[in-house]
Amino acid sequence: MCIPEFFIIRQPERMFKAMTAIETKNLTKTYRTRVKAEGLAASFRSLFKPVWREVGAVNGISLTVEQGEMVAFIGPNGAGKSTFIKMLCGILYPTGGSLSVLGLSPVKERRKLAMRIGTVFGQKSQLWLHLPAVDSFTLLGAIYEIDDRERRRRVAELSELFELGDFLHTPVRKLSLGQRIRCEVAASLLHDPELLFLDEPTIGLDVVVKQALRELIIRRNRERGTTVFLTSHDPADIEQLCKRAVVIDRGDVVLDSPVERLKSDYLGKKLVEVKFASPQTVPEMAGVTVLTKEGGLTAALTVDTARRPIGEVLERLSLTGSVLDITVSNPPMEDIIAAIFQKKPEADQ
Amino acid sequence: MKKHLKIMACYFRLNLASALEYRSSFLTQAFGMALSNSSFIFFWWIAFSQLGGRIAGYSFEDVLFIWATTSAAFGLGTILFANASRLTTLIVTGELDAFLLQPCNVLVNVLCARTNLSAYGDLAYGFILMGLAFGGNADAWLWFLVGTAAGCLVYTAITLTAHTLSFYLGDASLIGQLATEFSINFSIYPEKIYGPAVRALMYSVLPMGLAIHIPLRLSREFSPLIALAALAGTVLYCVLAGLFFYRGLRRYESGNVMVTRL
Incomplete structure (x- = not known):
């Protein structure tokens, strides 16, 4: 597929001048929530005598992301990822600390900043449900001050790139x-943003569409120097898209490391689920841990790919002669984060 | 300003196009609303036939004028700014995020992003009623149009103010609903049926009197001072409603509910 002109023209200052895209210092956000005991009586008491509690969603995060970087921002549910991103986008006001995005203050210069960032929140659509995506692009053109001729050109090019x-x-x-998410991503790129916030962009997509979307994001970063700030629960997104991973939990950064290291330390394990036609015992292999009982019709294994290539394991399993089905998957993000916590004290030493 | 007018026009076109996706629903709701409004006029006609003359200083023609103006103002307000009455939902579910991510005035962006199908019936009803009651009376039409424009803004500002309380109270949907009901009731009945305290409300907290009853008074007897005071009051109320919204916005806490735009 030939690359459209819109994506080849590069802005030299964006490509070659290393600037800071995101900088936060001791950024905090606390929410005031009402605490209520269980039951109706407590509800009445709370009505007249409410008890408030301060909850820290983000607790003093200091982070720097250079322009052109692709950073994975990961953590378990409720870790503070969305709150942090929403402060960076100007949606939420921080409680304390300082932040600068593309040299602008999201608090004071929200509109200027919005002109230069793009967002895809997997859970929130910016497209009109009852109308074709092309109509939503028309509205976005007006909002981002793109004249009609230029908008039509960009829509045609995005349509070619995303095959819309x-x-x-x-x-x-x-x-x-999958089609809707492709339209969402195209919509977020219509104004040619310098910084892209992707919050679970591949959630619910099938493997083929996920891969196509990742390739498009990589291409965008390579050709336009677009900075990508990604949150995802899919380890494959992180492995394939990002060079750096920042892990947060309970509002604090617990790990800031190159993805290569994360991969060798935590992402090198694969889960293999196998279904046999007749009860089988999985052969013993170094680097392979069998999670289910021996002699069953199904087995689940974890494979340390640094010690034993996945292909070799599949070959050995197929030699049993009665394999009906095999599924290979990444460990869930929650397991990876749990592993990070288990390993952290040792890494800190 | 030019940019925001373009955005408003774009929203209007998209909302109408979206409404027309369901043509029969659109027509049923618009026609149903016009029919519902007509039934009220029928009752007023019976009341005036039985009692004759004037009710609380208003003739049947005056009632037709305030009904037409209220209906058109309410219709126009909910065609152009229907999201004002959904603001609590937007705040509670975190739907404001999508608007805050875009480089334009949040208030314009939020208010204009939705329309109400039945409101087309209200707007059309106001014009039809004016046509039937006043024919080619230019004076009446002028004050009707002024009242419609002012009423649209005041009604939206009242709804906005009530729902902005959600930033502070958590859920102000009931207050919003009450504000809407009171505003309509203050508009469609002769103002003298209310006591002085309620009349004070009609010109302060819920100032529909400025947009509906003042134009009627001006159509009977023009006073530049009253016209100017009503205009100033309308503008001041709208500005204060906007400032109150932006003040509340600082307390916005967002949310993670799954959201699609309809």
């Missing part, structure tokens, strides 16, 4: 999830 041609004029409600 077949469904650009179909009401969004009639699109598959």
